[in-house]
Amino acid sequence: MKKWLLIDLILLPVIFILFPSLWSIGAFHPWFPPLASKLGGKIDQMVIYTLIVVVIFMLVGHLFLSWFIVRFGRQKEAETQTLNPKAETLLAVGISLLMAVSAEGGAMALARPVWKKLYIIPPPSHAIQVEITAQQWDWLVRYPGPDGVFGKTNPKLISFMNPLGIVPSDPAGKDDLVLKDEMVLPVNHPAVIYLRSMDVIHSLDLPNFRIRQDATPGMTIRIWFTPTKKGTYPIACSQICGRGHYLMQGKLKIVSYKNYQEWLQKEEKEVSGRGEKEGQEGEKSP
Amino acid sequence: MKKIFSEDHKVIGKQYFFTSLFMALAGSLLSLLMRLQLGWPGKYSFPVLDKIFPNGFSGGVMRPEFYLSLVTMHGTIMVFFFLSMAWSGFGNYFIPLMVGAEDMAFPFLNMLSYWTAVPASIIMLGSLFLPTDAAASGWTAYPPLSAVPLASSGSGLGQDLWIIGMALFIVSFTMGSLNFITTILQMRTKGMTFLRLPLVIWTFLFANLVGLLAFPPLVAAALLLLADRHLGTSFYLPSGLVVMGHLMHRKGGTPLLWEHLFWFLGHPEVYVLVFPALGIAFEVFAAFTRKPPFGYMITLVSFVVISFLSLIVWGHHMFISGMNPYLGEFFSIATLAITIPFSVVMVNLLASLWGGKLIFKTPMLFALGFLSTMGVGGLTGLFLGNAVSDIEMHNTYFVVAHFHFTLLSAALFGVFAGTYFWFPKMFGKMMNETLGKIHFYSTLILFYCVFFPMFYLGFGGMMRHLYDPTQYAFLKPLQPINLFISICAFLLFGSQLIFLFNFFYSLARGEKAPENPWECSTLEWQTSSPPPHGNWKDSYPVVYRWAYDYEKGECVPQTVPESS
Numbered sequence A: 001m002k003k004w005l006l007i008d009l010i011l012l013p014v015i016f017i018l019f020p021s022l023w024s025i026g027a028f029h030p031w032f033p034p035l036a037s038k039l040g041g042k043i044d045q046m047v048i049y050t051l052i053v054v055v056i057f058m059l060v061g062h063l064f065l066s067w068f069i070v071r072f073g074r075q076k077e078a079e080t081q082t083l084n085p086k087a088e089t090l091l092a093v094g095i096s097l098l099m100a101v102s103a104e105g106g107a108m109a110l111a112r113p114v115w116k117k118l119y120i121i122p123p124p125s126h127a128i129q130v131e132i133t134a135q136q137w138d139w140l141v142r143y144p145g146p147d148g149v150f151g152k153t154n155p156k157l158i159s160f161m162n163p164l165g166i167v168p169s170d171p172a173g174k175d176d177l178v179l180k181d182e183m184v185l186p187v188n189h190p191a192v193i194y195l196r197s198m199d200v201i202h203s204l205d206l207p208n209f210r211i212r213q214d215a216t217p218g219m220t221i222r223i224w225f226t227p228t229k230k231g232t233y234p235i236a237c238s239q240i241c242g243r244g245h246y247l248m249q250g251k252l253k254i255v256s257y258k259n260y261q262e263w264l265q266k267e268e269k270e271v272s273g274r275g276e277k278e279g280q281e282g283e284k285s286p
Numbered sequence B: 001m002k003k004i005f006s007e008d009h010k011v012i013g014k015q016y017f018f019t020s021l022f023m024a025l026a027g028s029l030l031s032l033l034m035r036l037q038l039g040w041p042g043k044y045s046f047p048v049l050d051k052i053f054p055n056g057f058s059g060g061v062m063r064p065e066f067y068l069s070l071v072t073m074h075g076t077i078m079v080f081f082f083l084s085m086a087w088s089g090f091g092n093y094f095i096p097l098m099v100g101a102e103d104m105a106f107p108f109l110n111m112l113s114y115w116t117a118v119p120a121s122i123i124m125l126g127s128l129f130l131p132t133d134a135a136a137s138g139w140t141a142y143p144p145l146s147a148v149p150l151a152s153s154g155s156g157l158g159q160d161l162w163i164i165g166m167a168l169f170i171v172s173f174t175m176g177s178l179n180f181i182t183t184i185l186q187m188r189t190k191g192m193t194f195l196r197l198p199l200v201i202w203t204f205l206f207a208n209l210v211g212l213l214a215f216p217p218l219v220a221a222a223l224l225l226l227a228d229r230h231l232g233t234s235f236y237l238p239s240g241l242v243v244m245g246h247l248m249h250r251k252g253g254t255p256l257l258w259e260h261l262f263w264f265l266g267h268p269e270v271y272v273l274v275f276p277a278l279g280i281a282f283e284v285f286a287a288f289t290r291k292p293p294f295g296y297m298i299t300l301v302s303f304v305v306i307s308f309l310s311l312i313v314w315g316h317h318m319f320i321s322g323m324n325p326y327l328g329e330f331f332s333i334a335t336l337a338i339t340i341p342f343s344v345v346m347v348n349l350l351a352s353l354w355g356g357k358l359i360f361k362t363p364m365l366f367a368l369g370f371l372s373t374m375g376v377g378g379l380t381g382l383f384l385g386n387a388v389s390d391i392e393m394h395n396t397y398f399v400v401a402h403f404h405f406t407l408l409s410a411a412l413f414g415v416f417a418g419t420y421f422w423f424p425k426m427f428g429k430m431m432n433e434t435l436g437k438i439h440f441y442s443t444l445i446l447f448y449c450v451f452f453p454m455f456y457l458g459f460g461g462m463m464r465h466l467y468d469p470t471q472y473a474f475l476k477p478l479q480p481i482n483l484f485i486s487i488c489a490f491l492l493f494g495s496q497l498i499f500l501f502n503f504f505y506s507l508a509r510g511e512k513a514p515e516n517p518w519e520c521s522t523l524e525w526q527t528s529s530p531p532p533h534g535n536w537k538d539s540y541p542v543v544y545r546w547a548y549d550y551e552k553g554e555c556v557p558q559t560v561p562e563s564s
Helices: A002-027 A038-073 A085-120 A243-247 A257-284 B009-039 B047-052 B064-099 B107-129 B157-186 B199-214 B216-230 B255-289 B296-310 B325-351 B362-385 B387-393 B397-427 B433-459 B473-509
Strands: A128-135 A138-143 A177-180 A182-186 A191-197 A202-206 A211-215 A221-225 A231-237 A250-255
Touching: A002 A038, A002 B362, A002 B433, A038 A085, A038 A221, A038 B325, A038 B362, A038 B387, A085 A221, A085 B296, A085 B325, A085 B387, A128 A182, A128 A202, A128 A211, A138 A182, A138 A250, A177 A182, A177 A257, A182 A257, A191 A202, A191 A211, A211 A221, A211 B387, A243 B064, A250 A257, B009 B064, B009 B107, B009 B397, B009 B473, B064 B107, B064 B157, B064 B199, B064 B255, B064 B397, B107 B157, B157 B199, B157 B216, B199 B216, B199 B255, B199 B296, B216 B255, B255 B296, B255 B325, B255 B362, B255 B397, B296 B325, B325 B362, B325 B387, B362 B387, B362 B397, B362 B433, B397 B433, B397 B473, B433 B473
Parallel strands: A128 A191, A182 A250
Antiparallel strands: A128 A138, A138 A177, A191 A221, A202 A211, A202 A231, A231 A250
16 A cells, blocks of 8 residues: 555646646637627626636645645644634635635626626617527528518418418518528627527527527517627527427628628518519419 | 335445446446447447437437437436435435434335335336437426427427436435434434534435425426326416427416426535535545544534525526526526535535545545545536526536536545445445555546536537537537547546446455444444444444544544543
């Protein structure tokens, strides 16, 4: 067992210092998907603040652990046999204050304004409105059209041609634009998403915009963000939702405001063309 | 027959222990199948696996539904049927011994509790071999996915079996925890005052009190889910659901109700699982530092605070579920408040090493490993307890890494520390030290190798429950990490075989264990190894001292009168 003592005294501290240190260095690698939203930067700040706090505590804790192992591993006899109530109280109070300030205090100071902005304060009124309805395993994206109002929907009317069940008699729904797994938004302009689900719980995950919001059936949940960079970004699902969960992805294109307007007009034309045709057919059929 | 349906707490304790080991083996094999898929998605086919799971591997390639079943069953089995049951095993064996009783308070209830857990385990394991899939809605079983059979093939018979298995398990756990609590409160021997109890008994008491308060609501929730599935009710189903193009005629329910009920159990559950591991670490540290633990009273108070707070923080699993954002703020504050008493406990554990004489026997090594990994697990909770950073981390591999650093840390390091520590008492044999040390070092290094990189996957945005992450362009660059994790996971499993070999080898050929091999003061070591029927040789032990009386590195057993 003598041989083992030496191994323990060396190997334990090496492991306890090496792995957390390596991890800490690695954690500051730019892992996050490239940031492309305004408020997302604040969320990143919160994560990085927490990361710094956690890394410091983890390293200091493991340094103490390793030091204790080396220092007291060679001891012939235990030094303390009785309790030291004063030291115990001091340490507990100290740690409590430290955690209260760093974890609770830091988080409250940094997190509350972001949380408030994201969920509690209403989004800017000029924001673009988009409705996303999750369905196994697609994202149905709806723009309200020139009138700016979403048409009523009725689940009874859902069909292959009308995946959202938009009520044909509602004039607001006539110009609604419905896309599948595809969304286009202008850069530097706030966008509000009304998130719904048709069947099971999904979760809208826009990694580059730091948006992740469950789509809970029976609810319409509002979330908003301001894209800051042009490009094509993934839309992903981050809630287990059945067989096709791993395939439930879409594309979010961020373009200039001008390009967005052009794109929207082009799409709208198709909708109104189709709408007229459907309207005529509708008149014939009864 | 008398042996099988024994009412002796030691027999039941061993039965629980062996059942939980078996379930651990099954659960970890499931995780290996998952790692096989994640490391090499769609690359190879395994005709052998086709023979075992003809449904899961059609043509030797895993089906996506089967992957989700694996995720679900791995989580359920490991959390409830391995870790909870392992603690039931240790609790059953050692609570009566450590408080100085001859058996549990209700021996018949004890037997019934074990024999309710057995069918629950069989139902859970059996559902894996169903021709339709096993439950595939995650261990959280969120409806409507779990409530509507159309939504997923696993939501058929598999989900029914899952619900029944869970309900039976909770019935069993409730009987067990009532028994534990009564035994600790009522069966303490003469002189065993509350403040003379060893810390591990306290942790069992708090864990079971929390469990008793938190578990039963899930039985109610499960019954409501069964009703939603078969009786056409809509507790969890809102109106206007269209599943697979099929309109459901339900109205008025909400899935949020299930989320609340589930996490009301689900969050306290993790404390139920972690407390006894902390208790064992304190116990092992005292024995192998030859001194009392640091801050006995403060640790106790912290446990009380954690237990209370653990019951009011369940909402931190639901920050982004769409519940009221003000609730999110409350749960965020309450969750971060838990870090305060929890760090006090962890720092007391660390400070217990100060001034001691460290003896690096295998149980001590595992307890040290537990301190390190649990520390990391606890700290990384700061990312998830905070509603804002949770938006970025929710349901990514960061969460997977975090709960493996807490729960698997309690399982691998806590349960193994307990096993190496108490094996001599339970089986009357010593375990092999060299094999134990090899087991420890390989486990510790591989544990870090498997679960540390998962934090990075989480930072990179990799979602949980993904059958094939390479489908996403932004996750493709992370695939080498997945490969590395998979290889290390196989090696980690391999290193557990060393433990199994050591366990059975020592059982057959181990050195005979003395009464008190680690020279501890607590009561369980003051009787023969293994203890005789009725636990005590002639009469009940009488306690005169605190559990941790040391004089010059020599411990004084609790049964030695104060004056001598």
